Amino acid sequence: MPLEPDPESLRDEVILKILEALEGGRDIDPESIIATHPELVGDLESFLASHRDLARLTAPFRGSRRAELGDGLPGIGAIGDFRLLREVGRGGMGVVYEAMQVSLRRRVALKVMPFADALDPRRLQRFRAEAWAAAHLHHERIVPVYAIGSERGIHYFAMQFVEGQSLSMLIGELWRLEDARALSPPQDNEASRLVATEISSERSSNRRRYFERVAGLCRQAALGLEYAHQAGIVHRDVKPSNLLLDLRGQLWITDFGLAQVAGDTGLTMTGEMLGTLRYASPEQLLARRGIVDHRSDVYSLGATLYELLTLRPPFDGKDRNELIRQVEREEPPPPGSLDPAIPRDLETIVLKALRKEPSERYATAEEFADDLQRFVEGRPIEARRPTASERLRAWSRRHPSIFGAGVVVLVLVSIASLVSAALIRQEQGKTLVARKKAEAAYRRERQRAEEAEARFRLARRAVDELIEVSEEELAHVPGMGGLRKRLLASVLGYYREFIDERRSDPDAQVELRDTSRRVETILADLAVLRAAGDLYLLIQPSALDDLRLDDSQRSRVAELSARAGKNWMESFGEPSRLPPPSERERLALEQARANKAEVDRILSPVQQGRLRQLALQSEGPAAFREPEVVQALRLSPSQRERIRTIDDLALVRPGEPARPAAMSRILAQLSPEQLRRWDELIGEPIRGRLSAFPWPIEPQPEAKSPDR
Template identity: 35%
Template sequence: MADNEPTADPVDEAFAAYLRSCDAGEVTSREDFLKQFPEVAGQLKQLMEAADLLGQVTMASGLSSHRQQVQNGADTVAITSAVGEQSDVDPAITLPMANRSKNDPGPTLPFDLGDYELQEVLGKGGMGIVYLANQKQLNRMVAVKMIRGGMLADESDVRRFYTEAQAVARLNHPGIVPVYQFGQRAGHHFFSMAYIRGSDLQRKIYAETLQPKQAARYVRDVARAIDHAHHKGVLHRDLKPANVLIDEYDEVHVTDFGLAKHMDADSSVTGTGAALGTPHYMAPEQAGGLSDRANRQSDVYAMGAILFACLTGRPPIVGDTVMQTLLDVVHNPAPPVRHFRPDVPVDIETIVAKCLEKSPQKRYESAAKLADDLDAFLEDRPIKARPRSLPVKVWHWLEGVPLVAAVMGRRMVSSSTSHRRFQAVMLLLLLLTPFVAVGLSVLWHQYKESMPSIVRIAGGLDDGVYNSVSATIAERLEQKHGVSASVAASNGSLENRSRLLSGEVHLAPMQASAISGSDLCVVAPLFFEVVHLLVREDANIQTLSDLKGHRIAVGPIGSGSREATEMVFESLEITPDVAPREVMAWKELESDAAPDVAVICVGMGSPLISKLIRNHHWELMPIPNPIKIALQHPTLRPMTIDVGDYPGIELPEAGVATVGTTAFLAARTDTSSELVTATLQTLYEPPQLCAGLIPRKHAAEWQGLALHRAARRFFEVQETTP
């Protein structure tokens, strides 16, 4: 025996030997026969007893059926094709006999088979042939199924044939074709069953497109019948449209239990490694050669496939070959019903999808649950099954792409045209990705570097220099470049910094201390701002020690002036406890209720400072140790307020010592280069933007500035110009 040749089941061999001995009249005692097979005597005895029971059941059912027909006044309706294949053979077809010569056609129809007269072939399949026959004793038309191999049928064929009869004999449901009698005549095993007049579901699917509720009703009735079989311990394992008969009253009858399996005993003629059933309708566990693991959910899968075929006119999974179909059933998900028929309701598609889940645990747990959901659909009630989420659907579809399946380590035998096209597009995009990335980068860079149609610039306090500078820049941009520019007032440098970082504005003037971090950069230095320490003439304040107890007017929190003031006071150790700060508008310094001291950081020659000194009796007080303060705070520098800075005001010839800082025009590092360049051009064109504006030449010589890239190019041109 070859290594790969399957070992025969000893129970099958023993039972087949028993049947042959009974046919030959060689069995004298059942007990004596059992002694010949001590290893399998228990299982063999069960089969013998089941055969005895079958004989009793078939005789009783035949008489009962005859009485019912007499009462109804008509024959029982009949089977159209128990094996799912319509015959178009010649009426003189021969019976499946053996040992005949080429010139001997053998017996022809009609043929006398004891109590049955076989009249015509109803259908045939790989294992059996079904004949329309007249049962003489009861004078009724029945369907007779015979083993196609005739007397040469092997033990497995006999066992399978017997299993079908035995399985159906234990069932009693109006949706299942009943078996009348089982026996052997002239060397032929046969059994007779009710003859169903009508058609089968496969022919209906070929003939017309079934409406969703009609299809749901058919499969619901099949599910009720199969649920009865399951409760009797019988699995069908070969459900398909051809095995669902539709009688002349449009009622369904399930037939062909040739692959049935008893769940309470190993009555199956197959084992692990055999794929039993019709490939298009068998469950994945059957298609994968695990027919011994078939369970109720396997029949549920088949009913879902039948419902799919009823709705779309085709099975859910179709391969080019039988082997490819089997592998696709095991590995590939079934397509959605609405892919082939968009008008199908979502609920019925959801029911089909739940039946066709690859994992048995995800399907309906019983045929009854499936029937209940179909009832809910038919009655327009909510179904219990829930549709798969969109991400799950997308993922299941992507699993069908060969490249994705390979990456996931998932076996794939075939793929659909859409999956192959998707993969081709993926690979093409993968090859084009570097070029696309470069192209997109160029486009994005051009977009980011182009001039925005709307430009927003931050200003400062009302009537302040920042507001004036920003307004002039906005006006010139509108005139020269046709953009819409606006200025937003603020409290000063720190607020402008915040607005720049948040993207509220494109440009903003601010003091040097506010420009920090990698997100901000300098467009250009604007002018120097000087810390003016002002005291009232009548306040009798001569030195810093005299400031103790006096209120000091300072700029608002967030302003550059306040920031510079606090740096100076920190170095001079003038804490709020020594001299409390008071925030007020600079115009209020003109009133008699104003504090005796004010600190204002503003550009040289400020009209505000001139007005306070001339008209309101304020005077400038020097700030001691400006070099020390500048060393402690690098954004400050020692400076002197000279006589020429405020013409007409009496100042010491040596000037007034103080510290100052620089006001810059700042932007984000990602600000459009075109906008920065245009701003710089307007900044240095005549007339001069503001008093004290740092010339372009000096700005180009400035060292250590974190300039915007466009500003750096702009000033480099200035440096190379003779």
């Protein structure tokens, strides 16, 4: 008699028939299918639910594609020759839209700079530098720039639109497919999901093919980076979200917003802490001046390859301090210890790219690419694992104090042994022994006092370094205002502890209090800049209506906006004619104080409070990074980490539903008491559309707001 099919084969056969019916445009009856195969009820219900979710999630994208192909070219707004179709991502340097270049009838990715950031000449210069760096790189693995320009004060540049997904989305999908309980972002479209499904199938059924594929992808990235390095450009922000995988399986490098150009010292310091922490090299995290070069990109690409192999980052610190400590002092777990199927040669390549010292990594990205090609072709690789002596030297460099203390202890033990032997040989009496013990006790006490003083000096140097990082390294980095406030608030807390600890030292008290007052002044200036930054809300009709401004107030607000815009336009000119950075900062702060004072004179106290509520509403998920919001809601460290993860996923997740979906997931992390406090912070939701971006976009009459 014929054998009955096994449950898995039967399930696959039924699901295949359902898919064929759907592709043929035929309706299906889920209840009838389940009734026919009761033994498959769980699998079929899960499949049908997933299909419904997929159809719901891709509906907006299909609609945007129809809008793109229509004669009327409807969209969400227009900038010059470009008609905006939808938002696909945002970051610290701007917002990226899918757009149609009307004159050439081609789809592009349009990156625009926030209006408020353009008020800062240094941020505008950095934005232009990103466009310049990308425009001068013509390589098959680097997203090309088509056009650069500005329209009505809006600075932008257009790039090739790469349809597909980032490697971070691919990793999330592979993780979700491997562990059905895990939460991960859904794929943007069916084609991208098929790519992820194909790669996931290789990971589960043909491990060697999967490892060759990811090695090939990173080889493509390494060759693109090598081309940029040869052109004198260091990316400095290589991470999965900045590496795009198109539908043909080709990899593209994007986002040169933090790039360092050879010979350019005006935009960034060579040791700035830039990029995403989990992929930044040790020299970037520790702000080692003069060491951050093309080998930092090699490290970041190695961290990306590590995550593609293991589906987890090399270091998983729960907060910034723990993560920096791990990157500085710990070695990542060997990939083979997490997945024994990972080939030893590929593990050796990854670990070489992740060496702490730049001199011990691959000297160039091309060498990295060559070793990956050798692995794919089955040839011997050049990389070698470190010897025991090399590991000891590396450990001593990462732990110099412990290593030095060990040497000192060894010397002291040897000396003590010799002294004891001499005492025994000389048969000295009990009095001499007691005297030696007393002297040793005195030395120990003195040593402990010196060590305590050294620890205090070291702690203060570390805290003072935080002040320098805030003022010299982060002051001109876009989107770092919240981080600066958190750093300085921590510094202020430490100095208050120092003042209490040094109560008996009058000279130290004076110096410590002076520094504390300096930090308080900086925090006050940041508060002024933050409050003045809300001026962009007063150019939006929905905000003016919500604030219930009378005709006189509206007229004064319009005059203030026009005056601020004029001042901003007059601040631009030839870079060589701009005043020094310190002078520009002073002028910007004076202008911010003047604008803030004028807004306070125009608005009543009630309207001023409402304006701050509207600002938080417009910020969306980004509002939960504000130190004032964190303090008001009393967010725990684990909550902050989860919220940061949700916000980061939203940045690389294209489509209009990303913003409200991210807000819903963030609010789900809050307790009832925290939700009540959040409602008090934002007040009543505004009626009408409130743009999160401070520039006027003129929507077409037929366009519909994505919020409706």
